[in-house]
Amino acid sequence: MKPAPFEYHRVHSRDEAIARLSELGEDAKLLAGGQSLVPMMNFRIVRPSALIDITRVSGLDHVARDGGALSIGALVRHATLEHLGPEASSGYEILPRAARFVGHFPIRARGTFGGSLAHADPAGEWCMLALALDAQIVCEGPAGTREVEAADFFQGFMTTALAPEEIVTEVRFPRPWPQAAIQEFARRHGDFAIVAVIAALELVDGRCREARIVIGGVDEVPVRVPEAEEALRGAEPEPSAFEEAAAAAAREIDPVGDLHGSVRYRRELTEVLVRRALHEAVGNGG
Numbered sequence: 001m002k003p004a005p006f007e008y009h010r011v012h013s014r015d016e017a018i019a020r021l022s023e024l025g026e027d028a029k030l031l032a033g034g035q036s037l038v039p040m041m042n043f044r045i046v047r048p049s050a051l052i053d054i055t056r057v058s059g060l061d062h063v064a065r066d067g068g069a070l071s072i073g074a075l076v077r078h079a080t081l082e083h084l085g086p087e088a089s090s091g092y093e094i095l096p097r098a099a100r101f102v103g104h105f106p107i108r109a110r111g112t113f114g115g116s117l118a119h120a121d122p123a124g125e126w127c128m129l130a131l132a133l134d135a136q137i138v139c140e141g142p143a144g145t146r147e148v149e150a151a152d153f154f155q156g157f158m159t160t161a162l163a164p165e166e167i168v169t170e171v172r173f174p175r176p177w178p179q180a181a182i183q184e185f186a187r188r189h190g191d192f193a194i195v196a197v198i199a200a201l202e203l204v205d206g207r208c209r210e211a212r213i214v215i216g217g218v219d220e221v222p223v224r225v226p227e228a229e230e231a232l233r234g235a236e237p238e239p240s241a242f243e244e245a246a247a248a249a250a251r252e253i254d255p256v257g258d259l260h261g262s263v264r265y266r267r268e269l270t271e272v273l274v275r276r277a278l279h280e281a282v283g284n285g286g
């Protein structure tokens with residue numbers, strides 16, 4: 001199928017993008033990589049009256065370090081993060097690892113970091129990562145700039161805290177998590193995962209001071225599993241602690257069953273993937 005008719009506007013600055021969004025109203029959509037929006041338009045799942053093409057807006061394609069903090073511009077492509085150099089990715093090695101799970105090569109070559117967050121698929125790797133690593137999402141609109149914590153940004157199935165006339169400009173990660181890993185299960189490589197897990201550990205003196213476990217694909221938004229994280233706090237990073245955390249994660253989630261997997265299947269996958277992710281995280285970045 002082809003999309004329903006729409007107007008096309010190319011903008012060259014954030015201010016212009018925000019002005020167009022305000023002027024054209026809720027039926028207008030920003031166009032970034034087009035890797036989610038265009039298929040949805042072709043299937044007529046969405047019928048925007050106008051597209052505002054932001055791909056030539058300058059100043060949104062940076063990857064910048066400020067000590068431990070990392071900022072990623074909204075227009076940074078998945079492929080850029082897949083091939084991030086060692087200096088930029090130091091402590092954030094999870095970025096290139098996670099990028100390899102995002103669709104196929106053509107999707108990674110065009111799709112953007114900010115587009116993924118705005119699209120907010122519950123199994124989207126960047127959404128999970130933002131939640132796991134306490135990212136702040138910078139949103140700009142007619143009233144100015146605000147930073148939204150990832151935990152507050154994802155509000156429901158493909159629904160975010162973004163106002164209709166706002167644009168995501170940047171995502172900020174406050175501190176590195178070298179010991180982090182991603183594990184997924186999808187029917188074919190490149191598909192959205194049936195269940196995906198990101199685990200990150202902060203190890204101090206041979207014990208786990210902090211742990212983050214995020215599960216994607218089991219709810220309307222990516223979810224943290226506090227009991228599983230708590231099971232690891234203060235523990236030595238050993239198989240028995242990982243077993244306990246994985247079992248807690250499987251208990252804590254409230255998955256939905258669908259054609260791709262039943263509730264029970266998703267719980268079992270969660271347990272297996274959390275365990276694997278924790279084992280892998282310990283071996284990473286040590």
Ligand SMILES: Cc1cc2nc3c(=O)[nH]c(=O)nc-3n(C[C@H](O)[C@H](O)[C@H](O)COP(=O)(O)OP(=O)(O)OC[C@H]3O[C@@H](n4cnc5c(N)ncnc54)[C@H](O)[C@@H]3O)c2cc1C
Pocket residue numbers: 029030031032033034035036037038039074075101102103104107110111112113114115116118119121123124125126162166167168169190191192193
């Ligand atoms: C076959 C296939 C497989 C895929 N597999 C995966 C996968 O495994 N994991 C995964 O994470 N993704 C996957 N994707 C989606 C892909 O990662 C998209 O690139 C991403 O979800 C959206 O980014 P985009 O730049 O293409 O955004 P677009 O498609 O251009 O836009 C998506 C939505 O975000 C809005 N938007 C875009 N940029 C901004 C911004 N800066 N501020 C505010 N709103 C904005 C748009 O208005 C639109 O509503 C897949 C896509 C396809 C077609």
